[in-house]
Amino acid sequence: MEIFKYLEKYDYEQVVFCQDKTSGLKAIIAIHDTTLGPALGGTRMWTYESEEAAIEDALRLAKGMTYKNAAAGLNLGGGKTVIIGDPRKDKNEEMFRAFGRYIQGLNGRYITAEDVGTTVADMDLIHEETDFVTGISPAFGSSGNPSPVTAYGVYVGMKAAAKEAFGSDSLEGKVIAIQGVGNVAYTLCKYLHEEGAQLIVTDINKEAVARAVEDFGAKAVDPNDIYSVECDIYAPCALGATINDDTIPQLKAKVIAGSANNQLKDTRHGDIIHEMGIVYAPDYVINAGGVINVADELYGYNHERAMKKVELIYNSIEKIIEIAKRDGIPTYVAADRMAEERIERMRNSRSQFLRNGHNTLSRRK
Ligand SMILES: NC(=O)c1ccc[n+]([C@@H]2O[C@H](COP(=O)([O-])OP(=O)(O)OC[C@H]3O[C@@H](n4cnc5c(N)ncnc54)[C@H](O)[C@@H]3O)[C@@H](O)[C@H]2O)c1
Numbered sequence: 402m403e404i405f406k407y408l409e410k411y412d413y414e415q416v417v418f419c420q421d422k423t424s425g426l427k428a429i430i431a432i433h434d435t436t437l438g439p440a441l442g443g444t445r446m447w448t449y450e451s452e453e454a455a456i457e458d459a460l461r462l463a464k465g466m467t468y469k470n471a472a473a474g475l476n477l478g479g480g481k482t483v484i485i486g487d488p489r490k491d492k493n494e495e496m497f498r499a500f501g502r503y504i505q506g507l508n509g510r511y512i513t514a515e516d517v518g519t520t521v522a523d524m525d526l527i528h529e530e531t532d533f534v535t536g537i538s539p540a541f542g543s544s545g546n547p548s549p550v551t552a553y554g555v556y557v558g559m560k561a562a563a564k565e566a567f568g569s570d571s572l573e574g575k576v577i578a579i580q581g582v583g584n585v586a587y588t589l590c591k592y593l594h595e596e597g598a599q600l601i602v603t604d605i606n607k608e609a610v611a612r613a614v615e616d617f618g619a620k621a622v623d624p625n626d627i628y629s630v631e632c633d634i635y636a637p638c639a640l641g642a643t644i645n646d647d648t649i650p651q652l653k654a655k656v657i658a659g660s661a662n663n664q665l666k667d668t669r670h671g672d673i674i675h676e677m678g679i680v681y682a683p684d685y686v687i688n689a690g691g692v693i694n695v696a697d698e699l700y701g702y703n704h705e706r707a708m709k710k711v712e713l714i715y716n717s718i719e720k721i722i723e724i725a726k727r728d729g730i731p732t733y734v735a736a737d738r739m740a741e742e743r744i745e746r747m748r749n750s751r752s753q754f755l756r757n758g759h760n761t762l763s764r765r766k
């Protein structure tokens with residue numbers, strides 16, 4: 402990858418490589434855009450096939466956060482971190498503390514939280530070194546684990562998408578195929594089961610599958626079979642790029658609505674599913690519940706207020722579907738336009754000079 406060419410093409414602001422030999426920390430912090438405010442985005446810990454794959458993931462996820470935060474109406478820019486390593490084996494206290502010091506060094510340009518492979522306990526370690534971390538233990542007045550709130554947002558967003566596809570937002574009796582039953586999808590399954598949906602689940606982690614089968618009467622299938630099962634809704638809740646040339650021809654679902662980031666391998670895959678008449682709930686709109694929840698900490702966390710904002714994901718999905726129909730465009734394009742227009746409006750409205758957030762003349766002492 403020619404990194405500067407890539408940064409220029411998608412207008413990234415900054416990429417920070419963090420290395421700490423003692424703890425084994427190898428992290429990449431990508432800051433995409435801070436027009437709306439500090440870049441907020443989670444930290445993913447994953448075993449990557451190559452350093453290039455890790456950089457690419459950090460960059461793609463950071464850009465996704467710019468769009469997610471903008472579309473959710475948050476005054477936050479987009480960034481993300483990936484830590485290279487196996488979250489089951491390679492974590493240690495020193496690693497997260499070293500990482501916390503790197504975040505502190507960015508002096509508020511980047512605020513972190515959980516993502517795949519990291520937990521509230523990891524965020525608490527980061528918090529030993531910096532305040533620029535959210536999703537820490539509720540004992541600190543924080544919002545804790547964002548995943549259950551993300552799940553609620555996905556649930557309401559799925560209902561809005563179902564209304565378009567099936568004429569009603571009831572999920573009772575609907576067959577829903579869920580890929581990955583980790584932190585978010587477990588709670589999502591709970592909501593769906595309570596509403597009377599029939600669940601088909603898969604995961605590379607057998608224990609996660611067993612739990613969903615036991616708790617929600619879900620039917621389990623092998624990871625490769627999830628795309629082709631007979632279902633009404635496909636909910637990608639594992640990793641990204643699962644909507645691609647190989648999987649699209651297998652899909653039977655009329656709706657795609659799940660929590661995973663970067664679900665479309667490429668934008669053209671969004672065009673293909675649009676032409677097939679599949680209702681696609683854009684990933685960064687439907688999965689914004691977690692970031693809406695952690696962002697509320699910046700105002701002094703209030704769970705009820707955060708949940709009310711998350712509930713509005715239903716309206717956002719409805720609005721995006723309306724715009725897509727009106728303009729004859731795929732939903733992912735409608736969502737991108739909505740986010741880009743907000744960033745552009747704010748960029749223009751900030752053209753006046755403002756020092757330290759106060760609109761007063763500052764004199765040298
Ligand atoms: N946690 C949040 O609040 C949040 C917010 C927004 C978006 N997301 C996104 O939602 C997705 C899930 O997040 P999570 O926090 O639940 O993560 P998680 O790690 O708890 O769950 C992901 C699950 O997917 C499984 N998995 C991985 N590869 C798989 C494959 N090929 N086939 C089947 N299963 C596979 C894992 O074993 C794991 O159980 C991620 O893409 C994440 O970026 C999460």
Ligand SMILES: CC(C)C[C@H](N)C(=O)O
Pocket residue numbers: 441442443469513514515516517536547662688689691692695
């Ligand atoms: C909780 C959030 C800050 C991060 C979350 N993993 C997301 O992708 O939205």
